[in-house]
Amino acid sequence: MAALSPEELERFQKLSNEFEPDIQGPLVSVKQSSNAIAADYANADPTLAAKTSALAVTHSTSRIMKGDGNCGWRAVAFGYFENLLSLQDALLIQREASRIKSLCTLLDRVGQQEHLYEIFVDATDQVFSELLEAVNQGIRDESFLVESFNNEYNSSAIITHFRLLTSAWMKLNPHRYQAFLSMPLDQYCATQIETVKTEIDEVGLQALVDGVIEGSGFAVEILYLDRSVGEAVTPHLLTPSRPSPAVIRLLYRPGHYDLLYRAEPVVNMTPVVNYQYGMTSDYTPWDQTALGFDMNSQLMTIPNLMLDPSYTLNVTPMVPTCSSPYRVPSPQEVYQPPMQTQPIAPVSPPVTPRISAPPPPPITTLPPRSSEGPQIRLNPLVMKSNLSRSLPVTTPFKK
Amino acid sequence: MDYTMEDTQNSAPDVQDSKLDSSSQRNDTQSVTKRLQAELMQLMLSPSPGLSAFPNADGNLLSWTATITGPTETPYEGLTLKLSFAFPNNYPYSPPTVLFKTPIYHPNVDFSGRICLDILKDKWSAVYNVQSVLLSLQSLLGEPNNASPLNAQAAELWESDQEEYKRLVLARHRDVEDVE
Numbered sequence: 001m002a003a004l005s006p007e008e009l010e011r012f013q014k015l016s017n018e019f020e021p022d023i024q025g026p027l028v029s030v031k032q033s034s035n036a037i038a039a040d041y042a043n044a045d046p047t048l049a050a051k052t053s054a055l056a057v058t059h060s061t062s063r064i065m066k067g068d069g070n071c072g073w074r075a076v077a078f079g080y081f082e083n084l085l086s087l088q089d090a091l092l093i094q095r096e097a098s099r100i101k102s103l104c105t106l107l108d109r110v111g112q113q114e115h116l117y118e119i120f121v122d123a124t125d126q127v128f129s130e131l132l133e134a135v136n137q138g139i140r141d142e143s144f145l146v147e148s149f150n151n152e153y154n155s156s157a158i159i160t161h162f163r164l165l166t167s168a169w170m171k172l173n174p175h176r177y178q179a180f181l182s183m184p185l186d187q188y189c190a191t192q193i194e195t196v197k198t199e200i201d202e203v204g205l206q207a208l209v210d211g212v213i214e215g216s217g218f219a220v221e222i223l224y225l226d227r228s229v230g231e232a233v234t235p236h237l238l239t240p241s242r243p244s245p246a247v248i249r250l251l252y253r254p255g256h257y258d259l260l261y262r263a264e265p266v267v268n269m270t271p272v273v274n275y276q277y278g279m280t281s282d283y284t285p286w287d288q289t290a291l292g293f294d295m296n297s298q299l300m301t302i303p304n305l306m307l308d309p310s311y312t313l314n315v316t317p318m319v320p321t322c323s324s325p326y327r328v329p330s331p332q333e334v335y336q337p338p339m340q341t342q343p344i345a346p347v348s349p350p351v352t353p354r355i356s357a358p359p360p361p362p363i364t365t366l367p368p369r370s371s372e373g374p375q376i377r378l379n380p381l382v383m384k385s386n387l388s389r390s391l392p393v394t395t396p397f398k399k
Numbered sequence: 400m401d402y403t404m405e406d407t408q409n410s411a412p413d414v415q416d417s418k419l420d421s422s423s424q425r426n427d428t429q430s431v432t433k434r435l436q437a438e439l440m441q442l443m444l445s446p447s448p449g450l451s452a453f454p455n456a457d458g459n460l461l462s463w464t465a466t467i468t469g470p471t472e473t474p475y476e477g478l479t480l481k482l483s484f485a486f487p488n489n490y491p492y493s494p495p496t497v498l499f500k501t502p503i504y505h506p507n508v509d510f511s512g513r514i515c516l517d518i519l520k521d522k523w524s525a526v527y528n529v530q531s532v533l534l535s536l537q538s539l540l541g542e543p544n545n546a547s548p549l550n551a552q553a554a555e556l557w558e559s560d561q562e563e564y565k566r567l568v569l570a571r572h573r574d575v576e577d578v579e
Contacts, residue, residue: 115437116491116526119430153427156492160525194524196492 028078028149029064031261037062037251047227054232055223055251055260062251063259072200072250072257073159076208076220078149079248079259081127082142083218087245090135097128099215106168106211117164123157156196162212166204167193169211176210177203199255209238219244223260225253431490435460438528450533452484461486464500466575467533473541474565479575482536484529494523497532501578504564504571506543506554514539515549 004012034056041052063078065071084093107117130144149155167189170177174185180203181188192198193207200208209220219242223233233251249260435454442452452465463484469475481500487493497519499512507515518527518535548554556564 112526113441115441116434116528118437119434120525153430153489153492156489156525157430160492164526190524191522194526195522196525197521 025064025066026146026150027066027068027070027074027152027155028146030143030146031061031063034059034062034260037258045227047229048225050231051225051233055225058232058263059223059249059251059260060263061261063261065256065258067256069197069199070156070159072205073162073208074149074155075250075257075259076205076213076248077158077162078145079220079250080213080216080218081131081145082259083246083248084131084216085134085142085145086140088135088138088140090132092245093128093132093135096216097125097132100124100128100165100212103165103168103212106172107164110168110171112164112168117161120157120161120164123154124161126154127158160196162208163193163195165212166208170207173210177207200257206238213248214239217242217244219247220250221247222250222252225251427488431486431488432460434491435486438530441528442530447530447534449537450530452529452533461488461490463529465529465533467537467540470537470541474561474568475540478568478572481575481578482533484532491525491528494519494527495529495532497536501575502571502573504550504553504568505540506545506548506550506557507539509549513549515544515547 034052038049038052038056041048043049063075065075065078084096101121104114104117104121108114127145127148130148134144149158170185170189170193178185183191188203192201193204205222213220218239220238222236222238224236225233228234249262251258251260439452439454449468449470450466452463454460455462455464463486465482465484467480467482469478469480479501480503483498483500485496487495497514499508499514501512502510503512509515514536516535516539518524519532543554543557545554545557553564553567556567
């Protein structure tokens with residue numbers, strides 16, 4: 001290699017001095033398809049390519065953290081607040097806000113000074129207030145959190161708060177961590193945890209989870225993307241195995257953490273039947289013969305049929321009683337029968353024995369009916385085998 | 400500096416954006432101010448012996464002047480050294496720039512007063528502050544880090560010839576009143 005001239009050396013030195021790693025993008029990205037991660041590795045090592053394409057199927061979305069030395073800290077903090085938002089539980093948010101606030105005693109016990117840490121605590125407190133306000137207004141969209149975390153000053157304050165809590169936790173529980181460290185714990189905390197831009201390592205992450213996150217009951221899982229043998233990323237749970245209301249899922253690639261989201265929707269789907277009934281948007285008839293609705297079309301038009309006192313108490317299961325995030329439309333909105341009868345119990349083959357009890361008012365004018373009769377409009381995706389479980393209408397007639 | 404800020408803001412294609420930027424910058428400035436005021440208050444309420452710090456008279460809270468006195472039983476015993484602090488806009492998430500204004504002969508300080516100390520660089524923590532930095536510098540005077548010196552001669556003399564070292568310290572020193 002030819003020697004470089006002093007001018008060239010000088011130029012290179014200057015470039016080197018001014019070098020800043022090319023890190024693009026926001027501190028916290030919006031949710032994006034995990035296919036982007038798979039695309040990054042498409043031409044890489046076959047193990048990585050296989051693992052990332054499998055990952056895109058099981059964990060369809062992800063959120064990319066800026067690799068600025070705080071990505072692991074930021075991923076956990078953001079994931080924590082984001083889960084609090086999606087649970088939509090105002091009480092939980094208040095409980096968590098006071099739990100985190102109470103951890104200030106840890107800071108005091110290790111000698112942190114309040115006049116120095118108060119601005120960090122304030123920043124976290126502010127996020128809790130924003131969360132509470134959002135939940136009270138029924139806002140589920142996390143854009144405001146993303147925005148909050150993309151304000152660098154604000155983001156740094158929250159991360160510093162979490163760093164200091166982690167450091168204090170470690171200093172108060174040295175026996176749990178010292179064996180995993182290559183230096184005295186105090187030195188580790190000063191040089192790796194309390195600093196402003198030092199990447200989190202495994203011991204630090206475990207301490208962050210133990211000291212700050214675990215009290216929430218949330219689970220924290222890491223999915224390791226590496227070249228180890230296998231076709232899927234290796235999962236590892238950092239929290240004790242227990243039922244958790246929420247999971248913070250981290251994707252680890254050597255030196256970098258991002259957030260991952262599982263493919264299945266996280267909405268609370270109980271009881272399933274009401275959603276399928278209420279959320280139907282496809283009104284094409286399906287599989288009429290199997291249900292034999294036509295048989296009952298006459299029955300269904302009998303006015304006041306359901307005023308039979310023997311039914312009334314049992315009718316209520318039709319109304320969704322769960323406090324679901326979705327407003328489930330009442331049956332009236334979904335299904336309008338030709339006459340103003342009670343539009344309940346649309347599928348009611350076994351109803352016949354019961355109608356003997358109340359003398360139904362005389363049927364004077366039956367309107368002209370289409371040959372189909374009142375259609376039960378179901379989502380065509382409802383499988384037939386599911387029907388007995390997923391249609392509530394059988395309940396009123398049991399006993 | 401002010402002009403360049405104005406230029407970039409005026410030329411920003413999206414006016415809305417630059418407005419948002421400047422409002423969040425204002426909030427940041429408020430936080431920086433709040434933090435520095437808290438530090439100043441602490442320094443006044445519980446002063447540490449041998450050090451002082453105060454914002455410059457120009458009303459800009461982002462630049463301070465400080466002094467430390469040399470610890471006893473070190474070559475700097477009895478000397479008062481003046482320093483300047485320049486705080487960045489994102490303080491305390493970046494360290495302040497600290498310079499010795501008093502000429503000082505020390506292995507970890509160069510002839511422009513620049514200091515080589517890890518806590519003022521990559522080991523900076525947002526809980527460090529004017530007081531803790533001054534205390535660290537005070538102890539650096541008596542315990543130089545000779546493994547990575549800015550002034551190699553001083554590092555060598557520290558190990559080999561304390562008397563000559565002390566002579567050079569005193570020769571370089573100027574009284575605080577004489578320092579700009």
